Amino acid sequence: MIQKKGPVVLIDIDVDEVFKKALSMSRVDILDEIKKSGLKGRGGAGFPTETKWNLAGTASDDKKYVVCNADEGEPGTFKDRVLLSDYTDDLLAGMTIAGYVIGSTQGIIYLRCEYIYLYKHINNKIEERRKKNLLGKNILGKDGFNFDIYIQPGAGAYVCGEETALIESLEGHRGEPRNRPPYPTVVGYLGKPTIINNVETFITAMRIIDKGAEWFTKYGTDKSTGTKLFSISGDCRAPGIYELPMGITVKELLATVGGEDAKAVQVGGASGSCITRNEFNLTLAYEDISTGGSIIIFGEKRNMLDIAINFMEFFVEESCGQCTPCRYGTETLLEGLYMLKNKKCSIKYLKELLQLGETMQTASKCGLGQSAPNAFISILKNFKHEILCS
Amino acid sequence: MLEAEKDQLKNEILHLAGAYNNHRSGLLPVLLHIQQKYRYISRYAMQEIADIFRIHPVEVYGVVSFYSFLSTEKKGKFIIYLCQTISCDMAGKRAVARQLENELNIKFGETTPDGLFTLKYTNCLGACDKGPALLVNEDLYTKVTPEGVFDIIQSYRAKFGAHVTMEI
Amino acid sequence: MSDKHSKATTEERAPLSQRKFRIKELEDTEAIGAMVKITIDGNEIRVPYGTTILEAAKKLNIHIPTLCYHEDLCVAGICRICVVEIEGQRLLQAACTYPVTPPHIKVKTYSPRVRKARRHILDLMLRHHYGECYSCVRNKNCELQTLADEYGVDFYRFGHLDKPEKPMDRSSYSVVRDMTKCILCRRCVRTCIDLQEVGVLEAINRGPHTNVVTFMDMPLSDVICINCGQCINRCPVGALHANDPSDDIWASIDDPKKHVIIQTAPSPRAAIGECFGLPPGTSVTKQLNTAIRRCGFSKVFDTNFAADLTIMEEATELLLRLKKALVDGDKNVKLPQFTSCSPGWVKYLEHFYPEFTGHLSSCKSPQQMFGALIKTWYAEKVGINPEDIVSVALMPCSAKKFECNRPEMRSSGLKDVDYGLTSRELAQMIKEAGIDLPNLPPSDFDDPVGEASGAGLIFGVSGGVMEAALRSAVEIVTGIKTEDIFKDLEITPVRGFEGIKYYEIPVTRTVPVPDILKNALKDVETFDFLKGTILKVAVAHGTANAHKVMENIKTGGKFSECHFIEFMACPGGCLGGGGQPIPTSPEIRAARAKAIYDEDKSLSLRKSHENPHITDIYKEFLKEGPCGHLSHKLLHTHYVKRGNKIV
Ligand SMILES: Cc1cc2nc3c(=O)[nH]c(=O)nc-3n(C[C@H](O)[C@H](O)[C@H](O)COP(=O)(O)O)c2cc1C
Ligand code: SF4
Ligand code: SF4
């Protein structure tokens, strides 16, 4: 449920007008505007969008792809679902513009299987746009600009949100992340240059093209410009989606959503980390705690060990199982948590596990394994006393 | 499986794969389609799919076993996916789970003997602000309460035209 | 089997992450930017753009441990044991996948972070590994064991299995799967799918439930496995090994009633020394004979004799097919003729191209020809009841174990060959007997077949069967001495390890049919019908290459116009067989090939049809000559159209 609309993303605009305006601009101008806006990816990793588009744009290839990452699987995130259903046109237009910028003719929406009920709706919107010649051949009479979009459903795997795993999945393989480099902007879907962006990123980029970088940078901080959607859940009075400027503190956010009594907050979903009261002054921005927007609030009575167990169970289930540190590391950490739960864990072993967590963070092949120990480490660090006493 | 059924399945796969020029990128959509229609992907189906996509059956098996919405064993007509992830867990997933098991008289991972329902856990369904959430095939239910479980199940029984009263 | 679709090539089907992909090296090493700098442990070196850190380290003689990496396969980057630290980067990077590009990176291969990570990774592997080394085939030749040793594993930080987690799969005649030892490096998966195009093994499930299995985890004998054993050769641990008959063989040796004989194929001789610490490419033919006798075998025969026989039969069959096509105008003659000595290849064709079984030469492989002769001709000659003969075949190959169990292979009325024994297994028997192979005195093969020709010997190398056939066929048909056409009798166009080789020989003159073939080629006096023909031949090794040739034939490409094609299931030919010493790599295979070619060169007898024992056997036993009745009964076989359906 949308709790708070903001000035950038959750606004009603005349999508077709903006779209027309974008197509009347040159590719370089659009890229320039996005560059000036400082837009960073909204999917979590925070990679500068302009750089990604530019890399794919300068790659010379007969075929390029624009992929929308609608695999929203991070626990505690649900903003993309709302965007996909309520701001469909904005997304489709945003993807088309991205196609225009990098010189691609094909867009793909990788829709997680859990959202399959949105398939028809999105497809209808695509169909409408085709009829209006906002998709298809020579879009809006612009000679030689062809672009179309189709939806490809996932089949239930969190790791497929990782961009290279997503490509593997699109190609009909097990969703196992690839070795990087090369990056998808050079070798992506079917070996072709591909940009992969979050739903919100495409929509935000569209807003920037409409109103300009200067307007956009009014919001947020120097390094984290604009506003961002936050998905709030857990122990608070008004969970839901909030559009807030980047750089607000956790404390401010808690006040906004009615979660002032929180004992701890998980920022960034299962792969994020757990912060406690004395860190509530940190800001939600790429320079402080980077996040895809998932905020889970834990009230006073929550058992932090159970929470750590829930997160680790998630990773054990969702690890692709390809590389050793993550395949067996997640399982080993979970076993350690059960030992703690059964009061059977020595401090010595706990230290080993924390060390193992560090190894997983640096030696795993992809972001899943690299971030799987985050919650474990931060909860055990912050709540060691609570856990060992309970 | 009867020969006629096999032929039908094969033709169906041929048709589906044809839409992707038999290119492997069509593998997941085809598998999802077969899964939805037949409620599982049989050995025979995997083999035929492999043949058409010009890959090996074991590769199809590898893919099927990777994704949690695909299965090699027959599932119920209605699959109830209950979100087990943190926000729903905190919102009372355990009570809902217990009630689901009681109503259907099966455990998670199992299918009712009449083949109507399968109970499965899944991870975050993207409705964390309104947990506990569950998905029945393509229908999302939020803020599910233990009391509400009964109504949800009944509505599917009714849809299927099965006896509304519980056997056993 | 569907004709409608040709199968996807490896390049199309393999996940990109597992393809031989990397940033393209620039061809012109002089060009600006073609060479880049990298510093590893303080040593600076310039390498071609896109070289991996691992390759660069090798050039500097810096050892980085690896497990999922194998020279024959695409990189996977999944075991993570090869991680290294790049200065300024938070993440460790896998040396086997990370390409060197500008800017200049500084790499540390044994920093504290790296050592800690590697130890953790090892500990995690050991957590799920049933590490009973003394009961393991790979004891003392195991990459995991070596790593555990190098990293001084003194305790199991994260636990350890004390009993097997999964049952063994012993269903196959050739390959045993013991998955509790598997460390999920997936080298076997890449071998079977990419290198061999068979696709038996794949990873299933995810997370800690990931496993490498067959289709629906069926027994190996029930799925389409061609028994090539290439997966065994590339498994770093003891999870895959061959079905070892040595206990039964020892029992037969110990049984005074049994007459245990062994035939030895050419390839094991050039490789078995590796099991005794000799460098690859050390030929130990004659010492091996001594060792085998000391083990207690009654006789040791040279399979090459049967290889010579194969050449006579197979060449005659080819000439017959050509005659039928060219003289009789028979439209049903199946050309090109395919070789049939590689049982892995034969099964591959039976499964994937069953409509082509007619193209396979009806000749048995040398092993089976010899087997049939031992329990008939030889038994009669020495007056031993064939039932008392235990016939063992020392082979480089795991598929030979399957082959000797085929129901077709009972021409003598008994199992023609009782056991297929691999090089590795014999090495182990020799060690068990306390015999020091490298330092034994040499001894010769036993009569009545004695030494064979160099043509039989080179059967062990890709292109060898073709070369052997050409050495004889050219002479028989044209009357020109082969060595007058090919210097030193080296038919180089069919040599080497290029995946597919193609060669044309014009037939410019012909001579009358020699006596020995008169019976087979009844209606023609001379080979005039071949005059002016351009004989087209091809050679393919590794079934992925065979696959390419077959697809080409199906679409009427250039290989469909060939007359004769040699196929070998294993990369490099038999010397790279699934029963050969582990490890294997392109260099090791090249060294073995050199040993075989060198030995051939040292022989005076180098053409099959000149082997006096061959002339003898056609005089005294197979009196109708090649492809005669008795030949057909004992030396030829038929094939099964198996198809590619598992269920
Ligand atoms: C395990 C894992 C899961 C991810 N899941 C998602 C996801 O569900 N949605 C998403 O947009 N990005 C996800 N990402 C991030 C993507 O890899 C990628 O960075 C992002 O799609 C890039 O888009 P952006 O630049 O617009 O943020 C995930 C990353 C990892 C490592
Ligand atoms: S880190 Fe985990 S999810 Fe990522 S590749 Fe490794 S096993 Fe797969
Ligand atoms: S595979 Fe290696 S480490 Fe494992 S038991 Fe065998 S020899 Fe030992």
Ligand code: SF4
């Ligand atoms: S023996 Fe050959 S065909 Fe069989 S699994 Fe191993 S590599 Fe594949």
Ligand code: SF4
């Ligand atoms: S069986 Fe051997 S080669 Fe295959 S994955 Fe396991 S350890 Fe690796």
Ligand code: FES
């Ligand atoms: S945690 Fe249940 S829907 Fe997100």
Ligand code: FES
């Ligand atoms: S050897 Fe590099 S990751 Fe396995």
